[in-house]
Amino acid sequence: MTDAKEKALAISKEKGGKIEVNSKVEINSMEDLAIAYTPGVAAVSSAIAKNKEDVYTYTSKRNLVAVVTDGSAVLGLGNIGPEAAIPVMEGKAALFKRFADVDAVPISLNTQDVDEIVSHIQAIAPSFGGINLEDISAPRCFEIERKLKETLDIPVFHDDQHGTAIVVLAGVYNALKLAKKKISEVKVVVNGGGAAGIAISKRLLSAGVEDLLLVDKTGIVSSNDPDIEERHKEIAELTNKDQLQGGLEKAVEGADIFIGVSAPNVLKKEWIATMNDKPVIFAMANPVPEIDPEEAKAGGAFIIGTGRSDFPNQINNVLAFPGIFRGALDARAGDITDAMQIAAARGIASAIPEDELTVDNIIPNVFTPGISDIVADSVRNTVANN
Amino acid sequence: MTDAKEKALAISKEKGGKIEVNSKVEINSMEDLAIAYTPGVAAVSSAIAKNKEDVYTYTSKRNLVAVVTDGSAVLGLGNIGPEAAIPVMEGKAALFKRFADVDAVPISLNTQDVDEIVSHIQAIAPSFGGINLEDISAPRCFEIERKLKETLDIPVFHDDQHGTAIVVLAGVYNALKLAKKKISEVKVVVNGGGAAGIAISKRLLSAGVEDLLLVDKTGIVSSNDPDIEERHKEIAELTNKDQLQGGLEKAVEGADIFIGVSAPNVLKKEWIATMNDKPVIFAMANPVPEIDPEEAKAGGAFIIGTGRSDFPNQINNVLAFPGIFRGALDARAGDITDAMQIAAARGIASAIPEDELTVDNIIPNVFTPGISDIVADSVRNTVANN
Numbered sequence: 001m002t003d004a005k006e007k008a009l010a011i012s013k014e015k016g017g018k019i020e021v022n023s024k025v026e027i028n029s030m031e032d033l034a035i036a037y038t039p040g041v042a043a044v045s046s047a048i049a050k051n052k053e054d055v056y057t058y059t060s061k062r063n064l065v066a067v068v069t070d071g072s073a074v075l076g077l078g079n080i081g082p083e084a085a086i087p088v089m090e091g092k093a094a095l096f097k098r099f100a101d102v103d104a105v106p107i108s109l110n111t112q113d114v115d116e117i118v119s120h121i122q123a124i125a126p127s128f129g130g131i132n133l134e135d136i137s138a139p140r141c142f143e144i145e146r147k148l149k150e151t152l153d154i155p156v157f158h159d160d161q162h163g164t165a166i167v168v169l170a171g172v173y174n175a176l177k178l179a180k181k182k183i184s185e186v187k188v189v190v191n192g193g194g195a196a197g198i199a200i201s202k203r204l205l206s207a208g209v210e211d212l213l214l215v216d217k218t219g220i221v222s223s224n225d226p227d228i229e230e231r232h233k234e235i236a237e238l239t240n241k242d243q244l245q246g247g248l249e250k251a252v253e254g255a256d257i258f259i260g261v262s263a264p265n266v267l268k269k270e271w272i273a274t275m276n277d278k279p280v281i282f283a284m285a286n287p288v289p290e291i292d293p294e295e296a297k298a299g300g301a302f303i304i305g306t307g308r309s310d311f312p313n314q315i316n317n318v319l320a321f322p323g324i325f326r327g328a329l330d331a332r333a334g335d336i337t338d339a340m341q342i343a344a345a346r347g348i349a350s351a352i353p354e355d356e357l358t359v360d361n362i363i364p365n366v367f368t369p370g371i372s373d374i375v376a377d378s379v380r381n382t383v384a385n386n
Numbered sequence: 387m388t389d390a391k392e393k394a395l396a397i398s399k400e401k402g403g404k405i406e407v408n409s410k411v412e413i414n415s416m417e418d419l420a421i422a423y424t425p426g427v428a429a430v431s432s433a434i435a436k437n438k439e440d441v442y443t444y445t446s447k448r449n450l451v452a453v454v455t456d457g458s459a460v461l462g463l464g465n466i467g468p469e470a471a472i473p474v475m476e477g478k479a480a481l482f483k484r485f486a487d488v489d490a491v492p493i494s495l496n497t498q499d500v501d502e503i504v505s506h507i508q509a510i511a512p513s514f515g516g517i518n519l520e521d522i523s524a525p526r527c528f529e530i531e532r533k534l535k536e537t538l539d540i541p542v543f544h545d546d547q548h549g550t551a552i553v554v555l556a557g558v559y560n561a562l563k564l565a566k567k568k569i570s571e572v573k574v575v576v577n578g579g580g581a582a583g584i585a586i587s588k589r590l591l592s593a594g595v596e597d598l599l600l601v602d603k604t605g606i607v608s609s610n611d612p613d614i615e616e617r618h619k620e621i622a623e624l625t626n627k628d629q630l631q632g633g634l635e636k637a638v639e640g641a642d643i644f645i646g647v648s649a650p651n652v653l654k655k656e657w658i659a660t661m662n663d664k665p666v667i668f669a670m671a672n673p674v675p676e677i678d679p680e681e682a683k684a685g686g687a688f689i690i691g692t693g694r695s696d697f698p699n700q701i702n703n704v705l706a707f708p709g710i711f712r713g714a715l716d717a718r719a720g721d722i723t724d725a726m727q728i729a730a731a732r733g734i735a736s737a738i739p740e741d742e743l744t745v746d747n748i749i750p751n752v753f754t755p756g757i758s759d760i761v762a763d764s765v766r767n768t769v770a771n772n
Binding site: 002004005006007008009011012013015016017018019020021022023024025027028029030031033034035036037038039040041042043044045046047048049052055057058059060061062063064074075076077080081082083084085087088089090092093094095097098103104105106107108109110111116119120122123124125126127286287309318366367 | 407422423434673
């Protein structure tokens with residue numbers, strides 16, 4: 001077991017989890033009690049009963065996010081159930097507070113039925129200013145997110161899909177600045193046809209990528225394929241316009257950007273030589289990437305990013321979700337739209353001044369001071385301008 | 387508007403509600419991040435996946451209580467809905483933390499259907515170590531509590547019913563010490579046939595009271611009454627053994643203890659003279675009690691308690707619920723039983739040493755240092771001894 005894992009067990013046991021709920025008001029006298037509770041609280045409740053919108057003025061709803069899971073797809077551990085998912089939800093809540101002063105509560109649901117999950121989240125929604133879906137397996141996560149977005153008047157965001165996609169887009173923006181290429185002119189290969197790969201593909205397409213191949217274990221996804229999987233039908237219509245057939249080797253020929261959310265060591269060094277000039281490699285399989293960064297460099301990669309903190313250019317969703325919710329909550333946004341997510345990516349990219357951009361510095365470190373504020377500002381401005 | 391109400395509005399607006407969710411772990415480096423989140427958190431999740439009971443060892447579940455309402459019976463404000471109920475739930479959460487270091491989360495549900503409420507609470511239960519029901523109207527609250535107690539393996543407690551009842555019992559214990567009477571020999575009149583009155587009656591009966599009359603607006607509740615309300619049928623079987631008929635005036639004749647959870651000024655001074663020797667009056671209608679304490683004293687009352695902090699002997703449920711949950715959580719109790727509630731009442735009563743008991747000091751002040759620890763110890767010992 002690694003050091004981090006041993007320490008995580010020790011600290012979780014010692015502290016009894018990673019979060020606590022504190023009072024923001026002092027209660028040290030009968031007068032304090034009369035303000036925090038009855039009879040004072042009756043005035044606050046009455047004000048909201050008179051004008052429901054005042055719930056955002058007077059309560060924690062304006063800063064409170066539910067981090068909701070059903071425990072069906074927890075990290076790489078799979079369907080381990082609601083209890084075992086709690087440490088991840090708590091970790092997320094701790095990051096929300098640390099990076100964007102958002103108050104977040106772990107809610108682990110005791111069901112994996114799509115409609116039941118939707119119904120439970122709808123029921124608890126009055127208390128919360130936003131819903132962060134987490135570690136829910138595909139394709140259920142798509143339907144749950146869609147139904148909640150349609151019915152709730154607070155922002156709903158499935159971080160596993162959109163968080164990483166936003167940081168990838170931020171990396172693409174900065175990589176293209178260094179490579180001096182336009183987003184509308186590059187060819188992108190996304191390897192890995194799961195929820196993350198599909199979300200990344202959609203994010204890049206909506207940001208202006210026009211030539212994109214999604215590659216799954218069975219090869220390049222194509223709308224001509226009679227055996228196409230249900231989950232790939234929508235994305236197949238938007239990608240692979242030339243109906244290319246073949247595997248990853250074929251896909252990366254002439255590509256400008258490779259994005260892997262797949263499996264260890266599936267990208268061969270020799271294939272990089274077949275890519276376009278100044279090839280960009282984001283190899284995010286964890287902990288072992290699609291290609292070792294040193295090997296990718298030896299193969300001719302111009303820029304390399306991974307999911308790991310011990311290599312340059314870490315693609316870490318911690319850059320995105322705290323600031324996105326900070327911005328959405330501050331703007332009282334009813335949704336987290338495509339435009340807000342693209343703005344968040346631009347915000348992350350802009351956190352590195354152009355004169356500091358290098359091939360080893362296209363994605364900011366998560367501890368860059370003010371990074372979540374930059375993201376939040378970008379998101380807030382997008383809401384304000386719409 | 388009173389000072390407390392104005393201040394409650396001002397502070398709620400300034401702070402955005404009364405609670406916040408904090409991280410108990412420092413996150414200031416990549417190493418910290420690896421412990422609080424991935425990859426470290428995977429070890430914690432794996433441990434719980436292997437042994438579900440470890441959720442109590444490693445997560446916030448062991449100290450986290452959901453304060454759940456549907457907004458149907460909020461304070462004296464009635465059915466004001468889930469959003470307007472949030473300030474009360476937040477106040478409760480603030481008190482939980484202040485008085486017993488319990489982490490509590492307000493959950494305001496967007497439905498008032500009994501089965502839906504039960505289903506939603508069952509669904510979110512994995513995250514929580516206990517459920518505190520709050521401000522749910524009768525008789526729905528009875529059914530919701532019963533169904534949850536039957537199906538959940540964590541403690542469920544409807545504070546509006548049981549919290550006040552426990553503090554009343556504590557007051558009765560100390561009042562009887564001063565009056566030198568036995569609980570099995572006193573006649574008790576409970577005025578007010580709502581959820582609180584029924585709960586107080588049941589608590590006193592289970593603690594050893596044998597002669598009890600419950601009085602509602604229509605008079606003394608009697609199992610012989612052909613027009614008896616559905617909600618009174620169970621309690622009618624346990625009370626009024628002589629099938630007395632009449633109103634409150636008739637009921638209090640010869641009574642040792644009057645307990646009011648009813649309406650202002652319904653108890654006449656002259657009636658106190660018809661009570662037994664050393665009559666005890668708990669007049670808890672708020673803010674105007676069933677009889678003014680000064681008038682009650684003039685009428686011959688031996689001990690007077692109210693719900694107000696500006697008179698002696700305040701019957702305040704803040705004495706009960708924090709310590710009860712502290713004890714139940716520490717003991718990993720699966721329920722909050724009658725025995726635990728009676729133990730809590732004895733604990734509250736014992737917080738005033740016998741040589742400090744006076745007619746104006748039978749119920750401890752909520753700010754008595756260590757009061758919740760005393761209650762928690764009593765509850766924990768009861769669990770340990772069963």
